[in-house]
Amino acid sequence: MKKNTGINLCMIGTGYVGLVSGACLAEMGNRVVCVDNNLEKIKMLQKGKMPIYEEGLEELVDKNVKSGRLFFASSIKEGMMHKGHRAEAVFIAVGTPPREDGSADLSAIEKVSREIAENMTDYTVIVEKSTVPVETCLWIEKTVTRHNKKNIPFDVCSNPEFLREGVAIEDFLNPDRIVIGVPSKKAEFVLKKVYSALSKYPMLVTDVKSAELIKHASNSFLSTKISFINAVANICERTGANVEDVARGMGLDKRIGPSFLKAGIGFGGFCFPKDLEAFYWLAKQKGYNFELLKNVKEINETQKMWIVEKVQQEMWNMEGKTVAFLGLAFKPLTDDMRFAPSTDIAKELIKRGARIRAYDPVSMENAKKSMKGIYFAKDAYDCVKGADCICLITEWKEFAELNFSRVLKLVNHPIMIDGRNLYDPDKMRTMGFTYISVGRK
Numbered sequence: 001m002k003k004n005t006g007i008n009l010c011m012i013g014t015g016y017v018g019l020v021s022g023a024c025l026a027e028m029g030n031r032v033v034c035v036d037n038n039l040e041k042i043k044m045l046q047k048g049k050m051p052i053y054e055e056g057l058e059e060l061v062d063k064n065v066k067s068g069r070l071f072f073a074s075s076i077k078e079g080m081m082h083k084g085h086r087a088e089a090v091f092i093a094v095g096t097p098p099r100e101d102g103s104a105d106l107s108a109i110e111k112v113s114r115e116i117a118e119n120m121t122d123y124t125v126i127v128e129k130s131t132v133p134v135e136t137c138l139w140i141e142k143t144v145t146r147h148n149k150k151n152i153p154f155d156v157c158s159n160p161e162f163l164r165e166g167v168a169i170e171d172f173l174n175p176d177r178i179v180i181g182v183p184s185k186k187a188e189f190v191l192k193k194v195y196s197a198l199s200k201y202p203m204l205v206t207d208v209k210s211a212e213l214i215k216h217a218s219n220s221f222l223s224t225k226i227s228f229i230n231a232v233a234n235i236c237e238r239t240g241a242n243v244e245d246v247a248r249g250m251g252l253d254k255r256i257g258p259s260f261l262k263a264g265i266g267f268g269g270f271c272f273p274k275d276l277e278a279f280y281w282l283a284k285q286k287g288y289n290f291e292l293l294k295n296v297k298e299i300n301e302t303q304k305m306w307i308v309e310k311v312q313q314e315m316w317n318m319e320g321k322t323v324a325f326l327g328l329a330f331k332p333l334t335d336d337m338r339f340a341p342s343t344d345i346a347k348e349l350i351k352r353g354a355r356i357r358a359y360d361p362v363s364m365e366n367a368k369k370s371m372k373g374i375y376f377a378k379d380a381y382d383c384v385k386g387a388d389c390i391c392l393i394t395e396w397k398e399f400a401e402l403n404f405s406r407v408l409k410l411v412n413h414p415i416m417i418d419g420r421n422l423y424d425p426d427k428m429r430t431m432g433f434t435y436i437s438v439g440r441k
């Protein structure tokens, strides 16, 4: 990456998006001050400790702090004017959690917009990075204008992120595309400078509203792909076809593409479920009934219960039966338990009388906070001890490489329900497992 070739930036919010983006923007040669109003978090970061688990993040933060391109501060004022360096662009990456009705809570965005307005001293490009409904930038602009007592010139832009947890740094530094929604040439020039180190990747320059919509439309489309293939998996099960072959056959069509066609126990995480809801809600507010998104959500809810039904079919009576969960996180390489399918699955199995033993390589601490009435095992082998049935919930590499002869000696009954199609059905059956997977014979 280039050295100090970019500009002075302020990143507000050191959550997942803010921290990864801040570290990567520094790596790209910008001087970045990451700001958070949570003082504890800032102190932790200043000591080099990461508040989230993301592969390579600690090293990247450490490297850029040492190179003098990445800093942490606890106030927007300090972030926007840091040791004599004025931020030309201020990124907003604060939380937009879902409200009861599924709409996004944008109160944090309003608050920081006001503070940005109060601390601007010269032309500033305000960049919205959190996932927000279309027209949020318009509201930011109104808020900033209202509190911009000195009439400092500014522009509000949209620059959605497309990071996947677990491979976020890789995604940021090698993007499929960079999307910037800009209201002026001046703002476009500044953002192009911010991203100059990634000039070999496609950059799409649009109006602000289109950029805002691209994020929600992309996440909702990807969720639709997953629910579609999960629905197809159900048809495969009922007809004796194999969903992996069907997905391969579909994916070879360039118009469809092979990714996000992996059948499983449904999508989770803090993005897809939340964004799907928010997009549906937004469409409704604009007078359009986006019923498809409702169906995508319903298929996902049903798919989470697929594994519960399979356990029930194998166990007959659930009362007093022990079910081992291999994995808890919503996908591998993350400790994120938000909207993880494992939570709903465990709740339902417990309700039906089962006892749960669970193990996840990294999300145990987070899981302990959100899941009750579960035995958290020391490792995968401790987890399957005395199990009447094993459920593969998250496709971690270490579960693919288990010593199955050891597993077979530890379980009560060798029943494996593979919610992620991780294992080879023939091999599992040859070893002696009663093996059930998603949409495969």
Ligand code: UGA
Residues within 6 Å of the ligand: 131, 161, 162, 163, 164, 165, 166, 219, 222, 226, 259, 260, 261, 262, 263, 264, 265, 266, 267, 268, 269, 270, 271, 272, 330, 331
């Ligand atoms: C997702 C998007 O992929 C990112 O582009 C986006 O930036 C991010 O949301 C966000 O909005 O911040 P992420 O939630 O980290 O990223 O996770 P994904 O890797 O997309 O997986 C989401 C869920 O879908 C997981 O539960 C995964 O197991 C499931 N999935 C994914 C499937 O069931 N099948 C597939 O084929 C792919």
